[in-house]
Amino acid sequence: MLPSLAAPIPPIAAHGLLVFLLQVGLLLLLAVVLGRLATRFGMPAVVGELFVGVALGPSLLAWAAPAVHDWLFPAVPEQYHLLDAVGQLGVLLLVGITGMQMDLGLVRRRGATAAGVSAGGLVVPLGLGIGAGYALPGTLIPEGTDTTVFALFLGVALCVSAIPVIARTLIDMKLLHRNIGQLTLTAGVIDDVFGWFMLSVVSAMAVNAVSTGTVFTSLGYLVAIVAFAATLGRPLVRGALRVAAKADGPGPTVATAVVLLVLAGAGTHALGLEAIFGAFVCGILIGSAGRVDPAKLAPLRTVVLSVLAPLFFATAGLRMDLTALVRPEVLLTGLAVLALAIAGKFAGAYAGARLSGLNRWEGLALGAGLNVRGVIGIVVAMVGLRIGILSVEVYTIVILVAIVTSLMAPPILRFAMARVEHTAEEEVREAQHQAWTGRTEEVHSGRTGPARPLDELDR
Secondary structure: OOOOOOOOOOOHHHHHHHHHHHHHHHHHHHHHHHHHHHOOOHHHHHHHHHHHHHHHHOHHHHHHHHHHHHHOOOOOOOHHHHHHHHHHHHHHHHHHHHHOOOOHHHHHHHHHHHHHHHHHHHHHHHHHHHHHHHHHHHHHOOOOOOOHHHHHHHHHHHHHHHHHHHHHHHHOOOOOOOOHHHHHHHHHHHHHHHHHHHHHHHHHHHHOOHHHHHHHHHHHHHHHHHHHHOOOOOOHHHHHHHHHOOOOHHHHHHHHHHHHHHHHHHHHHOOOOOOHHHHHHHHHHHHHHOOOOHHHHHHHHHHHHHHHHHHHHHHHHOOOOHHHOOHHHHHHHHHHHHHHHHHHHHHHHHHHHHHHHOOOHHHHHHHHOOOOOOHHHHHHHHHHHHHOOOOOOHHHHHHHHHHHHHHHHHHHHHHHOOOOOOOOOHHHHHHHHHHOOHHHHHHHHHHOOOOOOOOHHHH
């Protein structure tokens, strides 16, 4: 007698598939349109992409046309999980691409001054964020969440910077060749690394019980991951990419890079850390492998930046509920957190710049550049909402901080840099940049390959 076989799992229902396809198509269409519209007005594209989710979510569509909203975005966990899966893949690859563009050589060359600026820009907002976390009303903290974990997470959300948005802002404003532009990027690199480190530790503390053992275990895993990446990981990644590069066309190289990023994310997730940390470290290894023709990774960059990333940001906006700001408690808390985030980053970066020997206008420019939370702030907020550390109200506040700080950076940078004198070194660097300006514009618009390493820009 043959053993009984389990019944096959039925495929997704026809109606569920229809709703999912309509969700993806509509979100991507509006994300592209509003993203381009945002750039026309001198704002980061991510602002327009987030607004798509705001318009189609509880803040607008659910209020103006509840029947349409409930049909298009039914309150069914399985339906939302489909969008979440696409979004998680998108943010994993986006963070991996960000890691590929990290320049460790630039950090070493500009390390001393950048470290001083970064330390001030990290310690002050981190401390203010932790203090705010303890001071926030208990009604805004999810039930069952440890106050210490919540406070630490809010501190991380306020102290991070966003190197992709910083880099794009500097390029659009033609400040990349300036010394302040180089220092801002370098300090932003340090902020990003610290942010991923702290995010992994705090997330592990949230998933497990808060204890000294949990913290030391998370730190031990992090050290082991970095050690593995620096020893066995580097030759493994280099070897895999070398084999893929022997094939004709970019397909095998793109597939190999995606496999490496996804498996790296799975590895850190299995250890109780954030998957994006593994993808970030793996992206650094891919970027420093030195065996990859950048043109072969161009299709990956194009798909991620043009399709998957906009979908992720639009999906993130779906969970924003701006109607919560009508409540005086939430509105006042949001304004206070926003003020702390801006003032803390400005004060810390400015103090670090002044102690490092820079003048006040250079300090102001560094404070404006590093104040950008952008992509990283949104990723941190999504992680906090997913693992239950943040309530919808606090999630909305953190997203608003990311948007407002991204919007305010360009005008302040323009004001401060107009008062910073050009140096001979900057003039030489500017002349070198002009030799490949067309290439730079193509790269950062996503039409060709990934950006040249920042050390090439610095030479």
